[in-house]
Amino acid sequence: MSIALQQIASAVGATVHGQADLRITHVAEPKDASETALALALKPEYATGLADGQAQAAVMWDGADWQSYGLKAAILVPRPRYAMAGLSAMMDPGPGYPAGIHPTAIIEDGAQLGEGASVGAYTIIASGARVGAGSIIGPQCYIGVDAQLGDNAFLREGVRIGARVRIGARVIIQPGAVIGGDGFSFVTPEKSGVEQARQTLGDQGGIAAQAWVRIHSLGSVQVGDDVEIGANTAIDCGTVRDTVIGDGCKLDNLVHIGHNVVVGRNSLICGQVGIAGSSQIGCNVVLGGQVGVNDNITIGDNVIAGGATKILSNVPAGRVLLGYPAMKMDSHIEIYKLLRRLPRLFKDVAALKSQGTGD
Numbered sequence: 001m002s003i004a005l006q007q008i009a010s011a012v013g014a015t016v017h018g019q020a021d022l023r024i025t026h027v028a029e030p031k032d033a034s035e036t037a038l039a040l041a042l043k044p045e046y047a048t049g050l051a052d053g054q055a056q057a058a059v060m061w062d063g064a065d066w067q068s069y070g071l072k073a074a075i076l077v078p079r080p081r082y083a084m085a086g087l088s089a090m091m092d093p094g095p096g097y098p099a100g101i102h103p104t105a106i107i108e109d110g111a112q113l114g115e116g117a118s119v120g121a122y123t124i125i126a127s128g129a130r131v132g133a134g135s136i137i138g139p140q141c142y143i144g145v146d147a148q149l150g151d152n153a154f155l156r157e158g159v160r161i162g163a164r165v166r167i168g169a170r171v172i173i174q175p176g177a178v179i180g181g182d183g184f185s186f187v188t189p190e191k192s193g194v195e196q197a198r199q200t201l202g203d204q205g206g207i208a209a210q211a212w213v214r215i216h217s218l219g220s221v222q223v224g225d226d227v228e229i230g231a232n233t234a235i236d237c238g239t240v241r242d243t244v245i246g247d248g249c250k251l252d253n254l255v256h257i258g259h260n261v262v263v264g265r266n267s268l269i270c271g272q273v274g275i276a277g278s279s280q281i282g283c284n285v286v287l288g289g290q291v292g293v294n295d296n297i298t299i300g301d302n303v304i305a306g307g308a309t310k311i312l313s314n315v316p317a318g319r320v321l322l323g324y325p326a327m328k329m330d331s332h333i334e335i336y337k338l339l340r341r342l343p344r345l346f347k348d349v350a351a352l353k354s355q356g357t358g359d
Helices: 006-011 044-052 080-091 193-200 329-340 342-354
Strands: 015-018 027-030 039-040 056-063 073-079 178-181 221-223 233-235 243-245 321-322
Touching: 006 015, 006 073, 006 080, 006 178, 027 080, 039 044, 039 080, 044 056, 056 080, 073 080, 221 233, 233 243, 321 329, 329 342
Parallel strands: 027 039, 039 056, 056 073, 178 233, 221 243
Antiparallel strands: 015 073
């Protein structure tokens, strides 16, 4: 791959300063950049590495004195990290899967493949499944009975799509994800200790031990357009209605979405987040890594929860949360500061007690 710097700048909506005809073969960090690399000097602290590399051109922040770094050319952008989105898309060599239907793939009778769809080795596409035009299905995937994938979907290795799951256009699913497993839903013949403890906030009473009976998942999963789902993420089917992931959502690796959950549009769910069954997540919500969400609660639009926050009750729109249990971030930080002062406070109290009158 060899691309003129002007072509790269046009792709990210920027202007080249200097020699626009320089040709680039790849991108690199400044200290590791060769003469044909485009160095990613996105911040002044990154640009210091240019002295250790051989880059002739770089992507830099708006207003950077690029010539002072000895460069022949630079692409200056007001929001460098955003420019990375277009740049990385342009330079991505792709998955390397061969086009077409691999001879070991199994396409069952009644399955439909759109124009230009590719299917990798040892993949199974079950009867009634429909794969949209231009979609790329990697090796060792499974697409269940009557499942649907929109146009230009991209499934990496080992993705499992359950029966009747509906997935929109331009969805990207990373290796090992499972969409459409059964929900974790069980019941006992009589009231269980869990139900009693929840009602009484801790007292199980005289509840006897009982066996758990499965509640089958009659619903499925709906995933909207332009969604990305990380490696080994699991999204469970709904009990009666479908579990829903809205358009534009991005789910990191090892996320678990329980049965009946609804996630609104353009929400960002980071690694190891767990959302328990029947919760409602609004639009443009951000849940940091290892956030836990209780079942049957509602989180409003534009909520942000910092890493490891545990959300146990409803959250109004626009709130920024941190801690366990979740509270406003500024309140949590203030409480944490006070907590760190407790040892000194105890020492001061002990000193005051030791100065008691004694008479």
